[in-house]
Amino acid sequence: MTMEERVAAYKEDFDLFPTANDKLEYIFDLGKKHTTLPAEEKNDETFVEGCASAAWLVGECRDGKLILRGEGTSEMAKGMLTLLLDIFNNRTPYEILNFDPAKLHEMGIIELLSPVRQQSLEAFLNMVYAYARKCKEAM
Amino acid sequence: MKTVLEIENVHAKIGEKEILKGLNLKLEPGKVHAIMGPNGAGKSTLSKTIVGHYDVTLTGGDIRYKGKSINDMEPEERALEGIFLSFQHPVEIPGVNNAYFLRTALNAKRRHEGKEELNAAEFLRLMKSHLEMLGMKSDMISRSLNEGFSGGEKKRNEILQMLILEPEVIILDEIDSGLDIDALRAVSEGINKMKDGKRSFLVITHYSRILDYIEPDYIHVLKDGRIIKTAGPELVEQLEDKGYESIEEDSAS
Numbered sequence: 001m002t003m004e005e006r007v008a009a010y011k012e013d014f015d016l017f018p019t020a021n022d023k024l025e026y027i028f029d030l031g032k033k034h035t036t037l038p039a040e041e042k043n044d045e046t047f048v049e050g051c052a053s054a055a056w057l058v059g060e061c062r063d064g065k066l067i068l069r070g071e072g073t074s075e076m077a078k079g080m081l082t083l084l085l086d087i088f089n090n091r092t093p094y095e096i097l098n099f100d101p102a103k104l105h106e107m108g109i110i111e112l113l114s115p116v117r118q119q120s121l122e123a124f125l126n127m128v129y130a131y132a133r134k135c136k137e138a139m
Numbered sequence: 140m141k142t143v144l145e146i147e148n149v150h151a152k153i154g155e156k157e158i159l160k161g162l163n164l165k166l167e168p169g170k171v172h173a174i175m176g177p178n179g180a181g182k183s184t185l186s187k188t189i190v191g192h193y194d195v196t197l198t199g200g201d202i203r204y205k206g207k208s209i210n211d212m213e214p215e216e217r218a219l220e221g222i223f224l225s226f227q228h229p230v231e232i233p234g235v236n237n238a239y240f241l242r243t244a245l246n247a248k249r250r251h252e253g254k255e256e257l258n259a260a261e262f263l264r265l266m267k268s269h270l271e272m273l274g275m276k277s278d279m280i281s282r283s284l285n286e287g288f289s290g291g292e293k294k295r296n297e298i299l300q301m302l303i304l305e306p307e308v309i310i311l312d313e314i315d316s317g318l319d320i321d322a323l324r325a326v327s328e329g330i331n332k333m334k335d336g337k338r339s340f341l342v343i344t345h346y347s348r349i350l351d352y353i354e355p356d357y358i359h360v361l362k363d364g365r366i367i368k369t370a371g372p373e374l375v376e377q378l379e380d381k382g383y384e385s386i387e388e389d390s391a392s
Contacts, residue, residue: 013260014260016260016263016264016267017259017260017263018277018278018280018281019281022259022281025259026258026259026260029258029259030258032258
């Protein structure tokens with residue numbers, strides 16, 4: 001599945017829910033599959049600066065692909081991280097750099113996030129794109 | 140003869156009144172058993188006894204499911220093992236979202252079976268496919284469980300629960316009461332969809348109308364707390380023509 005297709009699949013999922021609350025609850029639900037990072041990987045370098053609740057993101061370039069792993073501390077961060085990593089993880093830097101993050105709005109949930117959480121998303125995306133650029137340069 | 144559920148010489152009372160008086164019944168896997176009988180014969184008590192309803196005190200006899208006695212099992216354990224009852228009068232529970240209720244029930248069963256739980260989106264897909272088949276409106280997803288549902292909607296909702304939980308022994312207590320023709324057809328279609336040659340059905344009814352749609356394999360006549368006759372579907376006609384008084388007790392009962 002391409003990144004666009006993955007976003008479309010999430011849009012289909014979120015469209016199933018009649019209310020904003022149900023959609024947000026589904027994000028929490030996704031967070032149940034949330035992974036964690038070992039303590040030594042949670043440092044200043046991996047800390048997502050500007051995130052509403054503490055979150056860390058590790059990006060490694062492996063075999064031409066960007067491998068992303070993260071951990072969030074709030075229910076919302078866990079859910080959003082799980083969703084976003086499902087879209088962005090294990091992609092080539094080209095795929096990520098060619099992907100317009102505005103497309104994430106098609107899922108119909110970004111506007112449901114509070115302004116602070118939208119900033120958190122922005123901070124996450126900045127970090128992902130920075131990792132992707134670094135990965136591309138290394139190739 | 141293979142049996143999935145065996146009721147042997149069961150005596151049961153509600154309050155101080157003995158209702159079931161030495162009832163014997165065997166359900167075969169993959170078969171539809173219809174229970175007919177006059178008012179007050181003990182039909183609803185039988186269904187409540189099988190699922191372990193708190194109204195009923197079992198005072199004698201044994202109920203075996205897949206060869207094991209379930210007399211001491213809690214209702215929820217019986218449900219997890221695959222016994223399902225559609226209530227004659229489904230309870231309204233304001234404040235409990237229908238989809239949420241059903242998903243919780245399904246996931247409890249899946250956990251019990253060692254299966255992975257369905258997330259909300261996976262569940263809603265499943266629920267929507269069944270809603271369509273049953274001719275139910277999509278607002279059933281977000282409404283409170285049975286609250287303000289019409290009689291037909293409540294019964295369709297019971298069938299929806301059955302379709303989602305996929306039980307092995309399905310007891311339908313007057314699923315046809317208060318249904319118009321369209322609802323009866325939708326409900327019957329739901330029931331027929333569950334027939335897979337393994338599941339067993341115990342259909343409690345007053346009327347032969349639903350039996351035209353779901354074609355029972357056996358008719359049992361329940362009278363005064365006991366099954367007094369078991370026969371094939373041809374018995375329905377006799378009952379329609381001549382009433383319960385015409386039924387002579389089987390010597391074996």
